[in-house]
Amino acid sequence: xxxxxxxxxxxxxxIAERFDVTVSTASYWCRDDRRNAAPRRLGWKALVTAxxxxxxxxxxxxxxxxxxxxxxxxxxxxxxxKTPTGRREVQxxxxxxxxxxxxxxxxxxxxxxxxxxxxxxxxxxxxxLSDDNVRARLVRPAVERANRTRAEAGLPPLPPxxxxxxxxxTYISIALIA
Numbered sequence: 001x002x003x004x005x006x007x008x009x010x011x012x013x014x015i016a017e018r019f020d021v022t023v024s025t026a027s028y029w030c031r032d033d034r035r036n037a038a039p040r041r042l043g044w045k046a047l048v049t050a051x052x053x054x055x056x057x058x059x060x061x062x063x064x065x066x067x068x069x070x071x072x073x074x075x076x077x078x079x080x081x082k083t084p085t086g087r088r089e090v091q092x093x094x095x096x097x098x099x100x101x102x103x104x105x106x107x108x109x110x111x112x113x114x115x116x117x118x119x120x121x122x123x124x125x126x127x128x129l130s131d132d133n134v135r136a137r138l139v140r141p142a143v144e145r146a147n148r149t150r151a152e153a154g155l156p157p158l159p160p161x162x163x164x165x166x167x168x169x170t171y172i173s174i175a176l177i178a
Contacts, residue, residue: 006030042110044138046096046103047121051164053096055171058131058164067116071101093174131164139164 005015016026050061060078068077074092092100100120107114113126123129139162147157159166 002026002029042106042112043103043121044142046099047134047138048142048167049096049099050121051167052170053093053174054090055168055175056090057168058134061164062119062121062129062131062134064120065116066104066114066118066120069100069120071097071104134164139167 002015012023012026016023074097076090078088143162
């Protein structure tokens, strides 16, 4: 209702008085969430898919820049890997390649940077995401949603304490099946 009033030309003060809230609260509720929600959650599906389909450590994935990805050849390079050479090559699955291509197209559609020096998975400010932020704001809510879906299907919940590191084990399981 507040958004409808605002779109009809009402001033924020009028809306605040009508709903007995402060002007700042009215401003918050009148904002266009469709404009703000997409960039906030953009890439989360690709990030979880990358965790499950690459076996990368969370820090390796969050350090990844577009220059380290070669989508046409379905490869990525970890620049600072725990290997003798310090560099590791990972072959991308078709599922992950498609998720990353869709994500990159979404970035371009929104006019967000996806140049070679930009982080693949970046914050809203286009800086490196923090490991803790991914755990708290992405993995935990994803596990909660999955558990609700599993409960509706009559399936048991996921194991407790699912972390980004647990998704490395998922990668190994997928690799062994393939």
